[in-house]
Each structure stands twice: as C-alpha cells, then as structure tokens.
Amino acid sequence: MRPPNRPHSVKKSDFRYDLPQELIAQQPLPERSAARMLVVGPDAPPYADRQVRDLPDYLRPGDLLVFNDTRVIPARLHGAKESGGRVEVMIDRLLGGHEVIAQVRASKSPKAGGRIVLDEGTAIEVLGREGEFYRLRFDTAEPLEELLQRAGRLPLPPYIEREAEDADRERYQTLFARHSGAVAAPTAGLHFDAPLLEALRARGVEFGHVTLHVGAGTFQPMRAESVHEHVMHAEWLNVGAELCAQVAKIRAAGGRVIAVGTTVVRALETAMRDGVLKPFAGETRIFIFPGQRVRSIDALLTNFHLPESTLLMLVSAFAGRERILAAYAHAVRERYRFFSYGDAMLLFPPAAPVPPVGAPSGAMDGSRNGIAPEGAPTTGGSR
Numbered sequence: 001m002r003p004p005n006r007p008h009s010v011k012k013s014d015f016r017y018d019l020p021q022e023l024i025a026q027q028p029l030p031e032r033s034a035a036r037m038l039v040v041g042p043d044a045p046p047y048a049d050r051q052v053r054d055l056p057d058y059l060r061p062g063d064l065l066v067f068n069d070t071r072v073i074p075a076r077l078h079g080a081k082e083s084g085g086r087v088e089v090m091i092d093r094l095l096g097g098h099e100v101i102a103q104v105r106a107s108k109s110p111k112a113g114g115r116i117v118l119d120e121g122t123a124i125e126v127l128g129r130e131g132e133f134y135r136l137r138f139d140t141a142e143p144l145e146e147l148l149q150r151a152g153r154l155p156l157p158p159y160i161e162r163e164a165e166d167a168d169r170e171r172y173q174t175l176f177a178r179h180s181g182a183v184a185a186p187t188a189g190l191h192f193d194a195p196l197l198e199a200l201r202a203r204g205v206e207f208g209h210v211t212l213h214v215g216a217g218t219f220q221p222m223r224a225e226s227v228h229e230h231v232m233h234a235e236w237l238n239v240g241a242e243l244c245a246q247v248a249k250i251r252a253a254g255g256r257v258i259a260v261g262t263t264v265v266r267a268l269e270t271a272m273r274d275g276v277l278k279p280f281a282g283e284t285r286i287f288i289f290p291g292q293r294v295r296s297i298d299a300l301l302t303n304f305h306l307p308e309s310t311l312l313m314l315v316s317a318f319a320g321r322e323r324i325l326a327a328y329a330h331a332v333r334e335r336y337r338f339f340s341y342g343d344a345m346l347l348f349p350p351a352a353p354v355p356p357v358g359a360p361s362g363a364m365d366g367s368r369n370g371i372a373p374e375g376a377p378t379t380g381g382s383r
Helices: 052-058 142-151 187-191 194-203 241-252 262-271 310-319 320-331
Strands: 036-040 049-051 064-068 070-072 076-081 086-096 101-106 115-119 123-131 133-139 180-184 206-212 235-239 257-260 282-284 299-303 346-348
Touching: 036 052, 036 101, 036 320, 052 194, 052 346, 064 241, 070 123, 070 346, 086 115, 086 346, 101 123, 123 346, 187 299, 194 206, 206 241, 206 262, 206 282, 235 262, 241 257, 257 262, 262 299, 262 310, 299 310, 310 320, 310 346, 320 346
Parallel strands: 036 346, 064 206, 064 257, 070 180, 257 299
Antiparallel strands: 036 049, 076 086, 076 115, 086 101, 101 133, 115 123, 123 133, 206 235, 235 282, 299 346
C-alpha cells in the first residue's frame, strides 16, 4: 500500500546511470581551481564547460557563498583484539571526551566489554553496539585528536583505490577547515584556493560558514529500493546566529545564497524552520529527494555523486532529476572526472517547476524558480 501523502513513489533505481570506471578520479589535480566546472543554467541545455576558477563570472556582487568548515580527522586505525584477530576501526563520530561511534571490521564482531589494542599501543574498550556501528572508549589521558593525528590514517573514500599518501593530508582538506570531526571531506570546497577566493572577494562576493561533520555513513549504499523506506545516518552540524543574520541581510539586499556542497544544503535545510533560517546545533538525519522543496539556497556548487546515492537524490530535488541525469550524461561524454577528487557542477534551479519523479505529465512540485546569473555566459569551452 502506498504511504499517505506520497502520491508518487521514488525508487533508488530512478537514479541509476552508467559511469566508466576510468572517470573516477584517483588523484587531485595539481591546482585546486583548475578542476572543470559544468554549468547547468536555468534553461540548460546547452551547458557551459568551464573551470572552477571561472566561478566569479557566474556570481554577482552581494551574493553569498556558504562553505562547510569541518575538518577531516585521521579516522582510520588498525589494531588487534585481545584474542589476536586483526581489527580496523573507522571512526564515524566524535562524542566528546574519549568516546566515539565507529565501524569495526574484524573476522568476528567484538562484544561489549571487549578490548582492542591499537598497533601503537593504546587500548580501546567496546562499550556496545548502536545499529551497524559500535560505541568505543579510548583508554588514554592523551587528547583524542592528538592521538588520532599520531596514530590514525586519513580515510580516503572506498572508490579511491589506493592508500592515503602524505600529500592527501593537505589536499583532502579545504582551505577553510577549522572544526575537527569529519571522516570525509566536503568535497566541493576542495576546489577553492587562495587566488580563487581573492577573485571572489574582488567580485564583491561574501563568504559564510556552517559546520557539518560528514560521517562514514555517507558512503553506505542505500539498501531499500523505495526511497521512502531509507533512514539517513546521523551527522552533527552547527548553523550559527552569525550566518543566519548574514543570510537575512543578503536576502534583504536582493543577493543570492550559493551552497558550496551538499553538506551545506543539508545543514541549511535542517535549520530552516517556518520558512526562516534559525540557529541550530545538533544532529540531523535529513533526507532530501525529489518531491521536496529546497528552500534555503539559490544555486549549488557540487561534485559529481555516485549512482543511486542520497546525494544524487538531493541535487535532483534542487535541479530536477531529468536535468541532472542529462547533465551527468554530458559529463560522461565530455570525460569529466567524478567523485571526491573529481570535477564540479554549478547548478541553478530550472526556469520552470519540474514534475516529481513518477508524476504524470503536467504535475508540478514546489521547486524554486531560478534566475540566470547576471551577465554570465551560457556556453563556452574549457580553458
């Protein structure tokens, strides 16, 4: 039976696309802002094939770019159980003090009360299970962040088929990473370097920040075919009063709010209450997919996302599923680089509302109408 108030079922398979394995970026480019940028305007196609360093061409004085200032921690640890079996610990969330929520990979699942000894000597007590994760406590007086910097390894995504290198400790962080707690980078922010930030300031663009600590659950595949049955992993975020006031000022002056990454969208949408952005600090399990309205932003800079992923569903909710899948097909044909170390998309909402997934012809959702960036080109080659 179809759930009430859900006239159009959304399925995981609605977000499937074919991606050649060789287009999955395994290394970052030498220059952050040299990544390509596919611009999907309100009336696209046609698309603009540009570079991220061209972003100022598409923004106006008085626009606001919102970044996620989380910092990736060295969350991957190796050790052994007291019985001798090898263990890999992948931290998902820091809980304060010396407790964490983590994935534990071992030949046999550890039991509550059991202990893991890291290769560098620190003991960890298993406090219990929380769904697919474990609650762990590090038995040390050393600050946990210092221990991780010394003993942990950077947790590159599973589709990067190599071990983390020394260079990744800098390149898998954004320039504005301040608050430690993420186990995956807010990858759209990886494209910003000092020259690009200076060019944006010269353009009159303002910057704002939220914090959302990306968890390991972001890489877990969706198991249910019906999107309505999926439960998101929890992530901690903070949208501060200063950012809320900044958004209100920008809106009042006619400026636009541009999210840098899907994590910013999730943070802002969580903090939207009664149609107004309000301060919020705490956990979110927000799940945004087509049929829902994204109210907090006017444009989105984002990387390319995995097939059938919740992030692909989020960008489809903002820009329309058919528009997104058509843009992805263009990106594959043009040999864009995909995922964390890959290229970017600059998305504007469609000029007209689009029907939700599975809706009959003529049905409309509540998507925000888009406004083309003033003076921005609509076509162009990479340079």
